[in-house]
Structures are given as structure tokens and as C-alpha cells.
Amino acid sequence: MKKGKMIILSGPSGSGKTTISHYILSKFKKLKFSISCTTRNIRNNEKHGKDYYFISMNDFIYKIKKHQFVEWEEVYPKLFYGTLKKEIEKIWESNQHVLFDVDVKGGLNLKKQYPNNSLSIFIMVNSINVLKKRLIIRNSENFFHKNQINMRLKKVKEENKYAKLFDFIILNINLFETKKKMIQLVSNFIYTK
Numbered sequence: 001m002k003k004g005k006m007i008i009l010s011g012p013s014g015s016g017k018t019t020i021s022h023y024i025l026s027k028f029k030k031l032k033f034s035i036s037c038t039t040r041n042i043r044n045n046e047k048h049g050k051d052y053y054f055i056s057m058n059d060f061i062y063k064i065k066k067h068q069f070v071e072w073e074e075v076y077p078k079l080f081y082g083t084l085k086k087e088i089e090k091i092w093e094s095n096q097h098v099l100f101d102v103d104v105k106g107g108l109n110l111k112k113q114y115p116n117n118s119l120s121i122f123i124m125v126n127s128i129n130v131l132k133k134r135l136i137i138r139n140s141e142n143f144f145h146k147n148q149i150n151m152r153l154k155k156v157k158e159e160n161k162y163a164k165l166f167d168f169i170i171l172n173i174n175l176f177e178t179k180k181k182m183i184q185l186v187s188n189f190i191y192t193k
């Protein structure tokens with residue numbers, strides 16, 4: 001199997017990971033997004049096979065049993081997310097590198113399995129209020145119920161403890177600055193051997 005590189009973006013929900021990953025994908029044609037499987041419900045603005053593969057719990061369990069995931073996590077109670085081995089293989093076969101947007105444990109798991117060809121970046125925000133605001137804005141778009149916001153905020157403290165285990169931490173205060181730093185990190189990584 002062909003082997004390329006991988007960039008792992010992790011960080012709490014609301015840290016800006018998704019915005020950053022869309023930006024990076026638009027700038028580097030060599031990068032392709034790894035589409036994960038999830039058991040959560042599809043949101044209005046999402047497409048199956050583009051944002052996620054939305055699958056049933058039974059299907060998810062079947063894939064675990066068949067060892068089809070390179071990593072998977074119960075990211076929130078009863079909500080499962082996982083990366084398929086064949087997703088990575090497909091991207092490498094097409095001569096591209098992989099970009100992951102995964103939770104902190106999944107990110108560290110990938111880093112451990114691919115220590116020599118991965119770049120792991122933790123996106124951090126300096127205040128829980130900023131996160132809360134972002135999640136509430138999303139909520140107004142009907143993304144989350146209130147208990148889902150609280151569930152995500154509760155997780156942040158625990159997630160931040162793992163930040164130092166990543167190759168780089170980016171404090172996302174100013175999106176413009178964050179994008180600039182990301183461009184630097186990503187180009188250094190993908191254009192050097």
C-alpha cells in the first residue's frame with residue numbers, strides 16, 4: 001500500500017477546527033479530508049459522504065467487529081465516531097495526504113500509530129466563554145440542544161489536559177493569525193521529506 005502523510009487537527013468542540021480544516025483544504029490541493037463514520041444524526045447543512053458517513057449503531061458495531069476502523073471513540077455518550085482504514089488508504093492511493101478533524105483521544109491514537117508521517121495540531125481557545133458563545137451561535141442555527149452544549153463544554157477541561165502531547169498547539173484567538181500559522185506548519189510538513 002502507498003503511504004502518504006497525515007495532518008491531525010484536534011481540539012474541543014467550538015475551537016474552530018472545522019473552519020480551519022475547510023480553509024486548509026482550500027489552500028492545499030494535495031490534502032484530502034478523511035470522512036469519518038458517525039452514529040449521530042445528520043444536521044441540515046450536512047451531506048452523507050461529504051461531512052461524514054452517517055451510519056446506524058448496528059453498522060458501527062459491525063465495522064468495529066470487522067476491524068475496519070483505524071480508531072474509533074464514543075466522543076459523547078452514545079455518539080460514536082470512527083476513521084475507516086480504507087478511507088486513509090484511498091486518499092494515499094490517490095497520491096494525496098490526509099487531513100483529520102478528530103477528537104483529542106482519536107488524534108493521539110492516530111499519532112501513536114503513525115509517528116513518522118503525521119503532524120498533530122491541537123487547536124485551543126483561551127476562554128470557556130468564547131467556546132460557549134460559539135456553541136450558542138451554532139445553537140441558533142438549530143445545531144444543538146442546550147444539553148448538547150453543556151455536554152461539549154464539560155469535556156473541554158479534560159481535552160485541554162492532553163494538548164501538550166500534540167506536536168503543536170495553536171491558540172485560536174484571531175482566526176486570521178491562526179490561518180497564517182496553519183499555512184506555515186502545513187507547508188513545512190508536506191513539502192519537506
Ligand code: 5GP
Pocket residue numbers: 011012013017036037040071072073075081082083101102103104105106107
Ligand atoms: P461533531 O459532532 O461536532 O461533528 O463532532 C464532534 C467531535 O467528534 C469533534 O471533536 C470531531 O473532531 C470528532 N470526530 C469526528 N470524526 C471523528 C473520528 O473519526 N474519530 C474521532 N475520534 N473523533 C471524531
